[in-house]
């Protein structure tokens with residue numbers, strides 16, 4: 412999978428050099444390139460923002476640098492099946508595990524990291540005439556820009572790319588894949604600070620363990636996320 416990121420803070424994404432995604436990049440499973448939006452400006456101050464038409468607080472990102480940056484990363488690509496531009500926004504559709512699965516099947520993802528009050532809406536409109544564009548929100552809270560959201564999205568999508576997570580079974584057993592939260596996990600020692608591991612997990616009865624875990628998933632989901640049960 413090819414991933415391009417455009418941001419005025421390219422150094423933010425050094426985090427992608429480490430851990431699981433860093434290894435996946437070294438193995439060639441993920442090809443990540445980070446681009447500085449200011450490299451696509453032409454004035455001496457490398458200006459990326461301006462005042463909003465219609466008034467209001469804050470600044471808006473100018474369309475011209477974004478247009479040039481997207482022209483650069485998209486090249487002559489025009490297949491809406493093969494390329495998706497992701498525009499993180501508090502006004503986007505919610506990011507979910509199902510959406511992460513969809514995006515993991517797209518060969519080329521382009522992430523646009525806005526700042527200030529966001530990007531001139533015509534950038535979305537124009538890119539939509541060439542490739543698939545999705546405005547996506549990480550969740551219902553306000554961040555200062557797209558970088559943190561993009562990092563979370565790349566981690567969630569990247570680990571679903573075949574080969575990135577060593578044991579693919581660990582992908583299906585976790586929270587949200589089966590529509591339920593995951594069951595609680597325990598490791599050694601069997602007793603710690605007066606707290607014992609649930610005995611069923613130490614009995615070796617695999618049927619009993621599976622039903623206990625499923626019951627825990629249901630109880631936990633009912634208690635903390637009843638909305639998931641519908």
Ligand code: JQB
Nearest residue numbers: 499500525526548549550552554556557560
């Ligand atoms: C600028 C962003 C998020 C991108 C996601 C999420 O856009 C704004 N509107 C009002 C106030 C502040 C901003 C700041 N901002 C670009 C940008 C916020 C994403 C964002 C997001 N994805 N919350 N905030 N879940």
